[in-house]
Amino acid sequence: MSKLKKMPEFKTEAEEREFWETHDSSDYLDWNQAKPASFPKLKPSTKTISLRLPETLLDRIKIEANKRDMPYQSLIKAWLADEVNDSRRA
Template identity: 75%
Template structure:
């Protein structure tokens, strides 16, 4: 295995970003020594989308959400999450 190069000191985050765009991290980091980390307080990025639904369907979702005492958007996210997890296990 070749010797790992020392990582340069960066003055700004932009400078660091520019450096890593042009350089392969395997030249600077021994990935064989990498360890998994857990970041339990890290929140996933959220992206706002626009979703067109028939009014009747949206009304039904809102009624179901009301029965569960939760916002309808949260219910939709919960259903989508469950469905995607189920699809992966098929």
């Protein structure tokens, strides 16, 4: 493998961004030495949706959530996640 170039020092993030837009990182880094990164404490991004439910169904969900001492939206998300995970296993 050829000798890697010395990594430049940047004064600002903008200067660094501009540099990497015009240079190949493989000239400066040996990507064969790279290791996978894990960020377990990052929260997945969420998206707000509108969901129309019959009032009686929503009332029953709220009662179930209250029994479990959790917000009803969290209970709905948990139920949806369980169903999706179960369908993957099938």
